[in-house]
Structure formats: C-alpha cells, structure tokens
Amino acid sequence: MQRFEGRVALVTAAAQGIGAAVARRIAAEGGSVVVTDLQEDKVAGVAGELGERAIGMRVDVTNRDQVDAAVAAAVERFGRLDVVVNNAGGCIVTSVPEDATAEEWHRQLDLTLVGAARCIQAALPHLVKTRGNVVTISSVNGLAAFGNIEYSAAKAGQIAMTVNYAARYGGLGVRFNVVAPGTIRTPNWDKQPDTLNEFAKMYPLGRVGEPEDIAAAVAFLASDDASWITGHTLAVEGGVLTGPGLVNLTPSGHFRKEY
Template identity: 80%
Template sequence: MQRFEGKVALITAAAQGIGAAVARRLADEGAAVVVTDLQEDKLAEVAKSIGDQALPLRVDVTNRADVDAAVAAATERFGRLDVLVNNAGGCIVRTAPEDASAEEFHAQLDLTLVGASRCIQAALPQLVKNRGNVVTISSVNGLAAFGNIEYAAAKAGQIAMTVNYAARYGELGVRFNVVAPGTIRTPVWDHQPGTLERFSRMYPLGRVGEPEDIAAAVAFLASGDAAWITGHTLPVEGGVLTGPGGMNLGPSGFFKKEYPES
C-alpha cells in the first residue's frame, strides 16, 4: 500500500529501534522521511537504507533552534510536512524515586515531554496548512504502574498533552494520537542478557514486541485509514495490561509457574 504517497514525515530518534522502523515503514508506503537523531553515524545508515527519499539531520529535541531548523529543512527539501512522529525519549533517572534529584526529574521531562511539545509547536504551521497529524510514542508506563516513576510521569504527560492538542486543533483538521508500547526489543536491552526472555513471561501473547509492531501502529494512525481518530491512545503491548500486575495467567504463564495449584 502507498498510503503516504506525496506525504512528508519527520521522525525523531530515528537512528535505531522504533524510530528507524517507523521511518522505513512510512518510506515503504511512499513517504519522504526526515529522520533525526543525535547518533549521526547510525542515522546515516538508516537514511542510506531508505534511499533518496530520506533526509538525515542531527537534532537535539531539547534545543528549540535544532527543532525549528529540522522543520525548515524538511519544507525546503520536500516542500511540505504532513506527519510528525515524536519518538525521542528515554529513561534518564536510574535511582530510586525518593533519591532522584530535581535536576534529574527536570531532565527527564525536558527530553520526553517538553521535547515532544517543542516538536509539535515547530511543526504546527505546516500541519495546519496540510491538515496533517502527530503520532507520539508514549509507553504503557504512562497508563499503569510498571515503575520508573519519573519516566512514567513524562509519558503520562504526553498522553494528556495529546488529548488537549486534539481537542484544540480538531476543527482545523489536525489529528493527534499516541501509541503506547510495552517492552520492545531495541538496542537499549543489548547489554542486559536474558532480560527480554524473562519479561516475555509477563505477556499473554508470549513475547516482547518488535520495533515493526510499533511501526505498523504508527502507520495506521498517521494514515487516512485513521481519518476519524484523534485524541486516542493505542496500547500496543501484547496484552500486558489485561492481567493483574501484567502477569500472564495462561496455563503455561508466569502466574501459574510461580503459584502452582495445590
């Protein structure tokens, strides 16, 4: 399908993982893509894999000048901007919440929540002009208690921000939606052997997610197939939100293994 023929998308944090998968999926469906990240070498590889319809740019979403320049470069190169995918973020605070400093909390919010806001503000004139849309990558941490309190607060903030933008700009034809992933197999887990296999036991579908699972959801919400969907949060999480504490209650699942019937 070529659902994005003639469209231009800007994807943040696109050098690897979810962002790279989203860029490739939208490009495969016809979009020109502006891929941004701080990891320039990896970003160049992603752009090379896509071809001439990709423009790689070094962008720090905590810097408004960087973000403005990216939108300007997108319109200069491709003439328009139709889709913004807010993917930049990460878990900055690694201490217990009672030990986290105010500076760490502010840094988490600045990257994950305020960074997404900066991108929306910069892209809005083009999105209004072209009746475009925004898809923000949040997390199940913003919907339920999975730990990482500061990260969860930032992700929940993305969801609240999206709902309010959707209400404010709906009459101008601009849509705002969220994808909330569960655990995804990305390079962040590369140095934690066995962790993903252990986590997979929490998921009723028996596995953690792949970046392509999220890319498929983003492509749907960003496309005309979702033309009457706005202000929505789509969990893409293998069923982890369905059971108590995210435990797999199936016959061979985590709960049965840990608490066998007498």
C-alpha cells in the same frame, strides 16, 4: 499499500529501534522522511538506506533551534510536512524515586515531554496547512504502574498533552494520537537478553514486541485509514495491561491446560 505517497514525515530518535522501523515503514509506503537523532552516523545510515526520499539530521529535541531547523529542512527539501512522529525520549533517572533530585526530574521531563512539545510547536503551522497529524510514542508506563516513576510521569504527560492538542486543533483538521508500547526488542536491550526473556513471560502473547509492531501501529494512525481518530492512545503491548504476572492462569486460578 502506498498510504504516504506525496507526504512527508519527520521522525525523531530514528537512528535505530522503533524510530528507524517507523521511518522505514513510512518510506516503504511511499512517503518522504526526515530522519533525526543524536547519533549522526546511524542517522546517515538509515537515511542512506531509504534513498532520495530521505534526509538525515542530527537533532537534539531539547534544543528548539535544532528542532526548528529539522522542520525547515523538511519543508525546504520536500515542500511540505504532513506527519510528526515524536519518538525521542528515554528513562534517564537512575535514582530511586525518593532520592531523585529536581534536576533529574527536569532532565527527564525536558527530554521526553517538553521535547515532544517542542516538535509539535515547531511543526504546527505546516501541519495546519496540510491537515496533517502527530503520533507520539508514549509507553504502557503512562497507563499503569510499571515503575520508573519520573519516566512514567513524563509518558503520562505525553498522553494528556495529546488529548488537549487533539481537542484544540481538531477543528483545523490536525490529528494527534499516541502509541503506547510495551517492552520492545530494541538495541537498548542487546546486553540483557535474559531480562527480555523474563519479561516475555508477563505477556499473554508470549513475547516482547518488535520495533515493526510499533511501526505498523504508527503507520495506521498517521494514515488516512485513521482519518476519524484523534486524541486516542493505542496500546500496543501484547496484552500485558490485562494483568501482569497472571498470564498462565485461568480465571479459577488454575494453570491453563496446554494443547
């Protein structure tokens, strides 16, 4: 499929993991990509891998000037902007919730929630012209109680923001959607393989997700295949929202029969 032929996407936090997989998927389907991240060397590597239809930039989404520069570079190089994938974020508060300071809350929200808002604000004039769309990578933490309260609040805020933008700009043909991943095997987990193996037991499908699982969902929502979908949160989570910890039980409470 070449669903992104002639289209241009900007992907944040795309040096590795989910963001890199999204950039690769869009490029593989014919799109041009602006690959952004704080990690300059890795950004250059991903962009170089994608060839002439990609550029790499160091972008901090907490800095509006850098966000504006990335949007401007996309339009200058490729002539348009059709898709923004808000992937930047992370769990940066280490305090227990009762001890988290106002500064820690501000840092978490500024990166994960306000950072996504900055990218939307910068891109909107161009997305209106192309009747483009935004896909924001939230988390199952924004949908259910999985801990990390400050991070979860920011991720829930992304969902609420998306619904409101979808209602506000639907009449102009601009779509806004969310992908909410469960646990994904990204480089952040490289030093904790045993933890990932334990997490896999919570998932009805028997494994944690791969970055490519999320990239496939993003590609769908960002393409014309989803042209009548906006304000939607697509949970890509291996079934964990059906009931963590009850994976191997039948409704009667007995362990399922193995075949």
